[in-house]
Amino acid sequence: xxxxxxxxxxxxxxxxxxxxxxxxxxxxxxxxxxxxxxxxxxxxxxxxxxxxxxxxxxxxxxxxxxxxxxxxxxxxxxxxxxxxxxxxxxxxxxxxxxxxxxxxxxxxxxxxxxxxxxxxxxxxxxxxxxxxxxxxxxxxxxxxxxxxxxxxxxxxxxxxxxxxxxxxxxxxxxxxxxxxxxxxxxxxxxxxxxxxxxxxxxxxxxxxxxxxxxxxxxxxxxxxxxxxxxxxxxxxxxxxxxxxxxxxxxxxxxxxxxxxxxxxxxxxxxxxxxxxxxxxxxxxxxxxxxxxxxxxxxxxxxxxxxxxxxxxxxxxxxxxxxxxxxxxxxxxxxxxxxxxxxxxxxxxxxxxxxxxxxxxxxxxxxxxxxxxxxxxxxxxxxxxxxxxxxxxxxxxxxxxxxxxxxxxxxxxxxxxxxxxxxxxxxxxxxxxxxxxxxxxxxxxxxxx
Amino acid sequence: xxxxxxxxxxxxxxxxxxxxxxxxxxxxxxxxxxxxxxxxxxxxxxxxxxxxxxxxxxxxxxxxxxxxxxxxxxxxxxxxxxxxxxxxxxxxxxxxxxxxxxxxxxxxxxxxxxxxxxxxxxxxxxxxxxxxxxxxxxxxxxxxxxxxxxxxxxxxxxxxxxxxxxxxxxxxxxxxxxxxxxxxxxxxxxxxxxxxxxxxxxxxxxxxxxxxxxxxxxxxxxxxxxxxxxxxxxxxxxxxxxxxxxxxxxxxxxxxxxxxxxxxxxxxxxxxxxxxxxxxxxxxxxxxxxxxxxxxxxxxxxxxxxxxxxxxxxxxxxxxxxxxxxxxxxx
Numbered sequence: 001x002x003x004x005x006x007x008x009x010x011x012x013x014x015x016x017x018x019x020x021x022x023x024x025x026x027x028x029x030x031x032x033x034x035x036x037x038x039x040x041x042x043x044x045x046x047x048x049x050x051x052x053x054x055x056x057x058x059x060x061x062x063x064x065x066x067x068x069x070x071x072x073x074x075x076x077x078x079x080x081x082x083x084x085x086x087x088x089x090x091x092x093x094x095x096x097x098x099x100x101x102x103x104x105x106x107x108x109x110x111x112x113x114x115x116x117x118x119x120x121x122x123x124x125x126x127x128x129x130x131x132x133x134x135x136x137x138x139x140x141x142x143x144x145x146x147x148x149x150x151x152x153x154x155x156x157x158x159x160x161x162x163x164x165x166x167x168x169x170x171x172x173x174x175x176x177x178x179x180x181x182x183x184x185x186x187x188x189x190x191x192x193x194x195x196x197x198x199x200x201x202x203x204x205x206x207x208x209x210x211x212x213x214x215x216x217x218x219x220x221x222x223x224x225x226x227x228x229x230x231x232x233x234x235x236x237x238x239x240x241x242x243x244x245x246x247x248x249x250x251x252x253x254x255x256x257x258x259x260x261x262x263x264x265x266x267x268x269x270x271x272x273x274x275x276x277x278x279x280x281x282x283x284x285x286x287x288x289x290x291x292x293x294x295x296x297x298x299x300x301x302x303x304x305x306x307x308x309x310x311x312x313x314x315x316x317x318x319x320x321x322x323x324x325x326x327x328x329x330x331x332x333x334x335x336x337x338x339x340x341x342x343x344x345x346x347x348x349x350x351x352x353x354x355x356x357x358x359x360x361x362x363x364x365x366x367x368x369x370x371x372x373x374x375x376x377x378x379x380x381x382x383x384x385x386x387x388x389x390x391x392x393x394x395x396x397x398x399x400x401x402x403x404x405x406x407x408x409x410x411x412x413x414x415x416x417x418x419x420x421x422x423x424x425x426x427x428x429x430x431x432x433x434x435x436x437x438x439x440x441x442x443x444x445x446x447x448x
Numbered sequence: 449x450x451x452x453x454x455x456x457x458x459x460x461x462x463x464x465x466x467x468x469x470x471x472x473x474x475x476x477x478x479x480x481x482x483x484x485x486x487x488x489x490x491x492x493x494x495x496x497x498x499x500x501x502x503x504x505x506x507x508x509x510x511x512x513x514x515x516x517x518x519x520x521x522x523x524x525x526x527x528x529x530x531x532x533x534x535x536x537x538x539x540x541x542x543x544x545x546x547x548x549x550x551x552x553x554x555x556x557x558x559x560x561x562x563x564x565x566x567x568x569x570x571x572x573x574x575x576x577x578x579x580x581x582x583x584x585x586x587x588x589x590x591x592x593x594x595x596x597x598x599x600x601x602x603x604x605x606x607x608x609x610x611x612x613x614x615x616x617x618x619x620x621x622x623x624x625x626x627x628x629x630x631x632x633x634x635x636x637x638x639x640x641x642x643x644x645x646x647x648x649x650x651x652x653x654x655x656x657x658x659x660x661x662x663x664x665x666x667x668x669x670x671x672x673x674x675x676x677x678x679x680x681x682x683x684x685x686x687x688x689x690x691x692x693x694x695x696x697x698x699x700x701x702x703x704x705x706x707x708x709x710x711x712x713x714x715x716x717x718x719x720x721x722x723x724x725x726x727x728x729x730x731x732x733x734x735x736x737x738x739x740x741x742x743x744x745x746x747x748x749x750x751x752x753x754x755x756x757x758x759x760x761x762x763x764x765x766x767x768x769x770x771x772x773x774x775x776x777x778x779x
Contacts, residue, residue: 102574128571129678191541243761251487251540255697255760258690262753270746381552384545417562426549426556433546434534 056095056128056136058105059276060087062116067091068142072111077103077130086111092275102129105138116142161292163410169299169368171386171406172306174379176361178386178398179313180232180354186330186393187347189250190240193257195358195383197264198235199376202228202359203366204272210279217281221363228359229352236351241344261377268373276372302364309360310399313353317395326350330393382409382422385429391439401439449731454723459596461719465603465675467711468610469495469668473688474696474707475617476664481693482701483625484657485637487540490531490547491692493554494662496684497523498669500558500567503679506576508566513579517670524666527554528659536654548686559681567681574678581605603675610671614708617664622704624660633657634702694756700769709768718748 056075060068068091075095076082085093097103106125119142130136181195205227209220239260243253287294295303317323328336329346337343358376365375386405390397405425412424432439461467473495480486501520505511535546558567567573584605586592592604599607624630635643636650644650673679691714699710725744728734739747765771 129574129680191544246761248761252760252764254541254544255693256757258693259753259756259758259760262687262690262756263750264753266746266749266753270743270750381549385549388542388545417560419560420556420562423553423556426553429549430534430546433538433542437538437542 054097054100054130054136056097056103056105056130056138057092058085058087058095058138058140059092060107060116060121060140060142061091062119062142068112068116070111070113071116071140072108073138073140074106074108075103075128076106077101090276090278097130100130102127104128107140112142119143158292160411160414162294163413164407165293165295167407167410168403169295169303169406170409171403172303172310173361173364173368174383174386174406175310175399175402176306176364177358177376177379177383178390178402179310179395180350180358181383182387182390182393182398183326183330183350183395184354185387186395187326187333187343187350188240188244190257191250191254193254193380194235194261194264196376196378196380197261197268198228198231198355198358199362199365199379199383200265200268200373201231201376202362203371203375204268204362204373205359206363206366207272207277207279207371210281211277217279220279221360224363225356225359228362229356231359232351232353232355233348235355236348240351241347265373265377272371272373274373276370278370279366282367298367302367306360306364309357313357314396314399322346322349327395381429382425385425385432387439388429388437389432389439394439397439449724449727449733454720454727456596457723458716458720460599461715462712463597463607463611464715464719465607465610465671467715468607468614469672469675470692470695470714471614471708471711472610472617472668472671473665473692474699474711475614475621476661476668477692477696478661478701478703478707479621479624479657479664480661482696482703482706483630483637484633484654485540486536486654486657486661487544488547488658488661489544489686489689490551490554491661491665492684492686492688493527493531493547493551494524494665495669495672495688496551496554496558496679496681497527497662498666499673499679499684500573500669501666502670502673503573503576504567506579507568507573513576516576516579520666520670521663524662524669525659528662529655532655532658536651536658548689551684551686551689555681555684568679570681572678572680577674577677580674606671606675610675613667613671617667618704618708625704629653629656690756691752694752694759697756697759697764697766700766703766703769706766706768710766713767714752718752721748721751 058073058075060071060073062068067087067089069087069089071087071091072084073087073093073095074082074084075097077097080098083095083097085095087093095105104125105128107121109120109124112119121140121142124140126138126140128136128138177195177199180198181192184190184192184195202224205224206217206220209215209223210217213220215223239256240253243256248256282298285296285298287296288300315323317327325336325341325346326349328339328341329343333343336346362376365379369375382405383402386402387398388401389404390399390401405428408428409421409425413421416424473491476494477488477491480488480491498520501523502513502516505516505519506513531547531550535543535550538546557563559570560567561569563569581602584601586601586605588601590601591598592601593599625634632643632648632653635648636653640650643653672683695710695714696707697710698713699708700706722744725734725739725747726741729739729741729744759766
């Protein structure tokens, strides 16, 4: 085998020959297609195909992301009987259809009850091409006018204030996650693609403690943050420190972190499942009208907690010996080591604190949105954008960058469709790299 | 446990549609990452551009199939140039973040409801592949092949075309890397400044590598789109890129046949694990509380992540690679 590989031309010829043979017409009767019933796995997301058929996962929710239970939905396809279902308390229902193909999913508007009564979906019915091995999600987003003319009538000051408030809420959550990512980069040079999974970990740990074990949320959340710190400790001691000692290169470590991210993400999917969940408490709170904008009480408390923690982290970095040592290592590890700082200890502290902050970010993200196994991965690029904008390796830059990204995301929806707001943030990321790669607060040095 | 069906599925996976798609995408990535040292994390975008090039041209614009191929190739070149202009001067890790962001921009844009009439939104497009299957010399309803490798007429046709594309791309890469151009490219990977001091325009060489790798990625997109006869935006997410990296590192970067061998091993392993686990779960060998049949797919991908970590730590040159050829941290 190895000798043939050493001569690629010979092997190419072999491959071509084998192909011609393989695709020659089968002898009649020979090798009858006993395998016809087992379709080849589809690329990408091929999960084992259920013998029962394919599932369409329908979710019904309002524009405020409130789930709508009790809504009747029907999937119809060519040549098959219609399949109906009613959404559960999570606003979701799985319709099992006989096979792949294009289906039309219809929401019965008259079945909407409670607060959802009288609302209209943005699109109804929805066409969906059902693929094998996918959850085939279909979402009905309800609003009073069907969402078509939501942005009509110009921009009001209240609208802007509301978006800024939402953006600050989001930005504070991003900032908590960004500090850890930025400091780990600063102290070790690692671009950690598994940081998103630390965020998810915080939310899922809280969910299991809160809903699974019945621990009150106010106890479960700090416990999850502590567990996040433990996860950070394990990360550094079991994986990254041995790799640093081996002298593994930075790019190699980055690819290792991608492997770790995949491993953890599918582990979360394995234990948590693919559905979206909520904590047991603080659901369905009404927003408080604060004059210019409306926020739920839980959002205000989340923002206060995040702001206090961020200020505390800032004070620790500026005022304490440990903080000074962290910044020194971040600045120049070799020089810091030469002046007597225990670099490995500082890095361990950064990992524990960074992971705990990421877990807190996940806990709050789970409150602001919902808990889902990909939530950290979905926010990771925004965290990267924040960190890059602020200046890779700086903690304060990460905070500023995160708040900017959060507000920018929300306010940009005045001009671009909401679903494209992440595109705007990612464009900012690329533009920053182009114009000022060291970021707002970063030190200008030879970067690329 | 039905071992003949397990082994049959596994044997088919070695030359199956997924193997072709991942081999092509990894050959393109090999030009960029293996030979030029460019950490392109946006390969999924090139695959998407190829697939959507055909789909939009044929389904939405109603133009013939071959024009769709041209559109896909031109779009891949454009994407490479657009992506390269701002990012190719960046350091390796910045390049990674910028390219991954660009790939997400492409995916989010084509899946947006705003462009539903052009790109089909989150459910994608279908019904563009018939122009390709009309060219098939195989008779519909017949099956072709021997032993376990028996495929229906449509699959046989796309596999034949796909493997010819793989062979041609391998040949092109082999010839390119033997040429003076390829030696300059490898020089850039080893030491950019040294090449620059010889008066070579490093930026232009990197751009050419990005374009060539991107075009080969678009070919993977053609096979992906036409093989499934549909395109769906979420199949072109960042995980596709990560899996392509795993394939490349498995087979060995900077080797002409590394991506092909890697893709075959990757899919043989995945299909074997899946089939064995599904049957073991079905037969009750694996207790219900431990694993359901839907969780089997998740276990597979956990193993992919683990394999990527272990490969990178213990054998970064892959199975057939050459450690001296892999300057993964060349700055």
